[in-house]
Amino acid sequence: MSLIAAELTVEGRLEEVTAAMQTGQVTAICGPNGAGKSTLLQCLAGLLPTEGGLVALDHRPLDQMRSCERAQTIGYLPQNGEIAWDLTVRNLVSLGRLPHRDRGEAEVAEALSALDLDPFAERPVSQLSGGERARALLARVLAGTPRWILADEPLAALDIAHQLALIGHFRRTARDGVGVVLVLHDLALAMNYADRVIVLDRGVKAADGDPQMALSEDVIARVWGVPARWLGEPGARALIPG
């Protein structure tokens, strides 16, 4: 199963970006502020019209899919994590079943369990901590049982313990055959936990490949303008500036 962006162009934000993502992998999209990471993710989710190029899901152009079918296949987690009304966690998670037009009680229960949210299921979201709230929003996506999860900076504003817990969930989900695409600012997390990294710079793809190659010290110096060194073993690397 593949999600392919071919020569995607969004005026002023993306310029002929081509990338192919596979299910069963965690793909990280990295880049400095304003590089076009969120724009690329929104295009991949079919939420943003493009001036040129196309997005294809299993060789079918996304814009030819019915919105309902697209919603059942791709789960999108936006950056802001907005929740307008004070729903209970269970009701929030059950919103993930909207594309399926069913209550999906089994899927909702499974999503709650997968993210250790059972004790909070009947709690209003206003009473959750930042980490619990982020897990509840991810559980909403999981409840829709999508084949692809696209998440925009899902680890931002989380402490390290919650970051590691959440990225662990993403990795387990990918192992179950789901394609996971994450916009990440933390390069060490991308290096240690992603199977593949796409680096964007001012709307253009600057690197694409396994993390060691795409996030090499040369690429970081060229794209971010920061001299930095990787320390540690593969899977436990830390980025040291200077």
Add this chain to the structure above:
Amino acid sequence: MTRLVRNLLILLAIAVPLSLLAGRVWIDPATTPNATAILMELRLPRALLAIVIGAGLGASGAAMQGYLRNPLADPGLFGIAPGAALGAVVSLWFGYAASPYLLPLFALVGAGGAMALLAAIAGRTGGIALFTLAGMMIASLAGALTSLAISLAPNAFAMSEIVNWLMGALTDRGWPEVWIAAPLTLAGIACLMMAARGLDALVLGESAARSLGMDPDRLQCWLVAGVGLTVGSGVAVAGIVGFVGLIVPHLVRPLTDRRPSSLMLPSALAGALLVLVADCLCRILPLVTELRLGIALSLVGAPFFLWLLMQMRRGLA
């Protein structure tokens, strides 16, 4: 059927017969002369009209708050009620209101004009912010034109008619108004129900909602049609009855699971109950002339709105 809906239906079943008997003159069907005529020709259509208008305002208030994700939203924000009022004022200005059907017809044309203008301005690509701003501008324009019509009224009688009508009331309404408002309101509530799933998705914000399959254009169409039909027909037969669409969803929301779709039907029933009871109180209060329904609801609604603002400010602090 949820317990809340069942309880509201029971309360309505109790309130309707009481409202038929209540008034400046309480009716005893056994002893009051012409009781059947009074009940069938005056009180029953008035009670039904209160239920229809209240249900429409309650449901459209719930839908508007869900759409704008804001507890301070009100059906009046779309500019459809002021548009309908302008249409009615034009008919009063020209003296067409003598026919029972012409004034509502003008009001419906006004509501339709406001809906068309809203759709034309906000259009297919307009987001929620543009939609709201367009609605507010239409409301402002219709309000200004209504004031202009009042200031240029051909005589003092027309001016008094217009001002009285704008206050909103169910006095002297009969079956013709019920036949106009009921089918349109029911169609409007059906349109709002069609928007319910999209409103649920909007709980998560616009982009997440679209990723869940919500079509923003279709949602806007259902909402404009739903709010236009419910509010437009309500204003056409009873004038402007404010605050119901604001207050009712608030009173009902804590009793639901807070999803917009769960709020719609209970808000319609609670709105019906509120307007029915408020109209009864207007009839019963021992004043020189009957208190206008629109004024009574504003007298209750404005302090409620202020209380709401204080609560929100406390929440933000």
